[in-house]
Amino acid sequence: MPTKRKGKQTVKIDSPISIISTASIVGPKEGQGPLGIYYDMVIEDEMWGEKSWEKAESKLMKETLSKIINKSGKALDEINYILAGDLLNQCTASNFALREAGISFFGLYGACSTMAESASLGAMLINGGFADNVVCITSSHFCSAEKQFRFPLELGSQRPPTAQWTVIGSGGVMLSNQGIGPYITYVTTGKIVDLGVKDSNNMGAAMAPAAADTIVTHFKDSGLSPSDYDLIITGDLGSFGKELCEELVSKQGYDIKSNYADCGMMVYDSQKQDTHSGGSGCGCSAVTLAGYLYQEMKKGKYNNILFVGTGALLSSTSAQQGESIPGIAHAISIQNKFE
């Protein structure tokens, strides 16, 4: 067994791989949310001067990429790979955002787990000696996602309490073999989990079993326990999904109640902003990582985070064909100290 492997689904990143820069650009609603001060930029409306929501989403990622690179101080030719994906059919938000970058590109599809997926692969590419600097980035857009996955926005469909609100935003990080942390130290890669949930207005419930599975597997594989983390944070389970995840993890003998949060529940004030169960979309965990989490780690509020991206692997076609919703979750440990 290669020495970097720990247990069934986890690897130890055994050289210091730093997050050297992050950036996030969000929509107006996100800017007004509780984490508003942490974003690099808030756009004034969801079109941002473009002719379609899809083009606006691409622009979000393109400009976020530009900020990540500028803040890193790295030249374009020092960046070896971009790893990116999004929710749009054929990941066109990413494809069009990155077409002028001139950097080797690996396209990913992990639904809302994409931020964690890209950072997992990015850290391994650097730790494996294949790269010095890698950008990991993703995006989502409420309007392009609603249009594609649910109903025309113009219908004004009523939303059940379990529904979540897709974040308008792009967030990403640059990983590097230079830098002073925070470091990505463990990568636990999820397997697909499908317990038969079919309600696409209750994605939290569909993703929670995958999240719980990855969290428990991470502890078993690494030998770490919940108390080794200041914060265990899932991507976008929302209030219903978070409760379910907590319960499923607890059934396996791990108590995470005291230090467990969910990006989907932090990104909006769901009471005031009418977002029901919380935020969702690839952008949800990405802007929270790039904004709030990164900055609070830098300040020392958090020193050890288990960041768990969560994705619902359905399409509107699979839903129409009566299929259940497979979920997946990828976890990375982010620590201020490399040991």
Add this chain to the structure above:
Amino acid sequence: MPTKRKGKQTVKIDSPISIISTASIVGPKEGQGPLGIYYDMVIEDEMWGEKSWEKAESKLMKETLSKIINKSGKALDEINYILAGDLLNQCTASNFALREAGISFFGLYGACSTMAESASLGAMLINGGFADNVVCITSSHFCSAEKQFRFPLELGSQRPPTAQWTVIGSGGVMLSNQGIGPYITYVTTGKIVDLGVKDSNNMGAAMAPAAADTIVTHFKDSGLSPSDYDLIITGDLGSFGKELCEELVSKQGYDIKSNYADCGMMVYDSQKQDTHSGGSGCGCSAVTLAGYLYQEMKKGKYNNILFVGTGALLSSTSAQQGESIPGIAHAISIQNKFE
């Protein structure tokens, strides 16, 4: 610079990473094609007992995965990762095919470059010490692809000469740090190239510039030349795209005419099978690699192949919004001798 890097976009895989097993299952038309004898299985009709084309495509991949694993002699728990993707919206062919596998999963979207993309990342994950065995797999299905990207099949739309025919098939490989070759020795990861082609009935032209860019970059980065390969083979440029690629590579000073082929032109007899410019789809290069190329390398007909997966990164939404078609190409060197 990490020592594994060679030039701008290439890495040298510096430990012997073998392809230890491959499998391919194809549709009836593919089974009747010139490479028919190389596939593991030919299904009788495009539904394969399922209720939808999408479900049939998932079944193709699920059964292909099963064959790859059986032929490898590896136990399920020896496989550390599956890397997969496909053309369906949100990559549902892969998500549903792999949901019962219980193996860490990285979802990819590289359009028809997915076979090369997955093998690139798979080889790096093993070479980097993160895995012993990795499965890289993809699929496509003429009916699900036509329905999603073009017109309802029932319309019987006329196809221009530049149109290609999406392969019904799934193909994949298992990579391992044990085994006796063929070995993946170089990985050249493409950047997105978009020269403004907008005709989604001429994907070959859209992808050819990316293919040429990656091929030329591979030679520059690695110091190898066209004569170091028995065969340079692109994924699915078809006859129009292949000609264009050859010309673009030649303009950069590399003559590949004598040893250059395209999977899209080999998978069908386009005269007899009325497939116009040739085959396409993620399955096209995947079943050709898993079938013909792998078996002919094993027999020694080929010893050094440059396998170049080619993808057109559009969606029907981006096409409707007047966007051009970004292309990408990923190359891997496959060699019988590890040096």
